[in-house]
Amino acid sequence: MCVVAGLAGSVVLASPVAGFAASVPTDEIAPSKPLGAVNSILIFGVGPVALLLILTAIFLRPGSAPGSQRYRPGRGWNADPTWIGVPAREHHSEHALAGADTLEAEADEFSHREHPPQIEPDSSETSNPRHGGAHGSW
Amino acid sequence: MARGEAFGFVEQHRLNEAIRAAEQQTGMHFPVYVGAVSGDMAAFAQAEGDRLSYLGPEVVLIAVDPARRGLQIVTSAAARRRLSDNSCALAALSMTTSFGLGDLVGGLVVGLRMLADAVAPPRQTYGRPAPTSSTVTDGV
Numbered sequence: 001m002c003v004v005a006g007l008a009g010s011v012v013l014a015s016p017v018a019g020f021a022a023s024v025p026t027d028e029i030a031p032s033k034p035l036g037a038v039n040s041i042l043i044f045g046v047g048p049v050a051l052l053l054i055l056t057a058i059f060l061r062p063g064s065a066p067g068s069q070r071y072r073p074g075r076g077w078n079a080d081p082t083w084i085g086v087p088a089r090e091h092h093s094e095h096a097l098a099g100a101d102t103l104e105a106e107a108d109e110f111s112h113r114e115h116p117p118q119i120e121p122d123s124s125e126t127s128n129p130r131h132g133g134a135h136g137s138w
Numbered sequence: 139m140a141r142g143e144a145f146g147f148v149e150q151h152r153l154n155e156a157i158r159a160a161e162q163q164t165g166m167h168f169p170v171y172v173g174a175v176s177g178d179m180a181a182f183a184q185a186e187g188d189r190l191s192y193l194g195p196e197v198v199l200i201a202v203d204p205a206r207r208g209l210q211i212v213t214s215a216a217a218r219r220r221l222s223d224n225s226c227a228l229a230a231l232s233m234t235t236s237f238g239l240g241d242l243v244g245g246l247v248v249g250l251r252m253l254a255d256a257v258a259p260p261r262q263t264y265g266r267p268a269p270t271s272s273t274v275t276d277g278v
Contacts, residue, residue: 061146070144071242077204079144081173085157086190131184132218133198133211134226138238 073138144172149243156247160254166196166217168250172242175203183210196220198253202233204242209234211253225256 035043071077145153153170160168169190175182183201190197195216202209211226229252236245 070146071204071237072240073207073238077174079173081171082144084150084153084170084172085161085167086169086193130215131187132213132221132223132226133183134223134230135180135208135210136227136230136234137209138207138234 145243152243152247156250160250163254164196164220164257165260166198166220166257167193168198168200168253169193170246170250171199171201172246173203174205175201175208179203179206179208179210180212183212187212187214198226200233200246200249202237202242202246204237207237209237220258220260221253221256226253229253229256 070079157168157170160166167190169186171183171186179201183199186201187197187199190199191214195214197214198217198221199212200209201212209230211230213221213223213226229249232252233245233249236242236248
């Protein structure tokens with residue numbers, strides 16, 4: 001009795017699947033072809049390597065990696081002058097760019113100094129009384 | 139070090155965000171210059187501060203010359219009323235400490251935050267002066 005009931009239940013449960021399988025034409029279900037050697041190399045070899053190279057190039061690009069610091073005390077600074085927080089058309093200054101090259105030699109002189117930072121407020125008489133601020137060195 | 143852009147995309151974004159936050163917090167302008175300066179740094183910073191006065195009356199200019207290891211903070215006359223020189227010196231000390239460790243961007247970000255936090259709120263003017271004394275009446 002139990003065996004009959006089990007068979008009947010199986011037929012009832014399997015009938016929708018059988019009906020769906022019967023509705024699909026058999027000619028659309030083609031057996032999968034084996035992947036060729038060239039395709040295997042392209043998919044599993046060249047693809048991951050290319051992705052790895054792209055990610056490496058992105059993270060090793062100077063200044064783009066998280067935590068990277070292009071400035072190294074003692075090695076000078078040869079990057080282009082940069083204004084931040086100012087509209088782009090106002091970046092030019094006759095004071096800044098004039099001595100960029102001549103200061104490279106001067107940078108070597110400063111680069112070997114070893115002394116604590118010196119900070120002074122600019123409230124002395126030598127500074128412009130209209131301006132305030134501070135200056136320091138490291 | 140080859141000549142090129144001073145900061146990468148991420149660093150530039152950090153600096154822009156720090157400047158934007160400081161400006162939103164205080165209403166002042168915080169232009170930052172990083173590069174070589176010929177001649178006196180204080181004169182350069184003051185001249186640039188005057189030139190950037192079109193941004194607004196309250197300008198706090200930060201100039202950094204990594205090659206000379208020099209930092210100059212200049213506040214305009216209006217900005218000086220809300221940002222003391224001692225506060226600038228404290229921020230400069232923090233910045234130069236980070237610069238000495240090679241962290242230019244981190245020093246600038248922290249310095250901008252310190253400067254913004256040290257700015258006093260703008261003075262409010264009232265149309266009618268507040269009473270200086272009150273009369274107390276005994277209701278007995």
